[in-house]
Amino acid sequence: MTLLRTELGTTLRGHRLRQRRTLRDVSGAARVSLGYLSEVERGQKEASSELLASICDALDLELADLLAEVSLGLRGDRVRVRPLAPAQADAPAEELAAQASVEQPVAEPALALVGGPAARSAGRPGEAVSLAA
Template identity: 60%
Template structure:
């Protein structure tokens, strides 16, 4: 006698987005919304323009000190930055939710 097997749930093979990419997307959007240039923000945050560009493109993992300086230059709180990144992950990162059900995700600042 054999036991009938249920099919396995579909597994999403897409990789989860990297936190540095999510944070970079939010920073770029905030800068654009405020009509600020990379040069302007770099000067105010005292960070090189090239480095901020790499952070916005998700190519560099910025330290909390750099993120704080850029947030201050953009008049954005760290909480707002992390909250928006969390929101983007929740709505756009379907790969982050297991196929078996709704797991909760929390990010701490």
Template identity: 55%
Template structure:
């Protein structure tokens, strides 16, 4: 089973991106909440990743921030990729053949890892 303890929740990343856009626009929670027709406490919970907003709420908040929902989701996708666990792949190994004299010693195998 994969260790998901370091993988952030989707709602956390959505909130982070929404907050970043709001702050970049130098707008208050109250301004955006009013424009999106949601309560200030609810929008605050969404930004902090404590509430999982519906698609309707996300669309309303994106409209209030004048960003496309697809752009929000793309940014969240990029953050998910940044948090993805690294994948290690082994390089193909040459077939074992009789030892060439003078290379690495008798019958030994050398494995290099980065």
């Protein structure tokens, strides 16, 4: 289960990095300490609604859009809302929905038995089997 503060932090960090901005830059614009913003991004601090609004203003991001993106992340949908370019701001909603980027869930590495089928089927008691990720 993902915590709300973890998903909020991950999403905020993603927006900041996509804008190629530093923690120092955003913390100054949001009028929040660099250390506190870092803790929010790492999911170690619960941000108040006032602080989130200030960070969103600094990132030129609507708070409602941030919360919608976080909600999708908590559901496990991995759909990420791409910020609109100025030319797209007046585009019809149908066009924007068609252009939305959808990230596929990232496959997690699975554990595999090393040594081939012969080693696994031999089934000798007490014999070690190595695992690789």
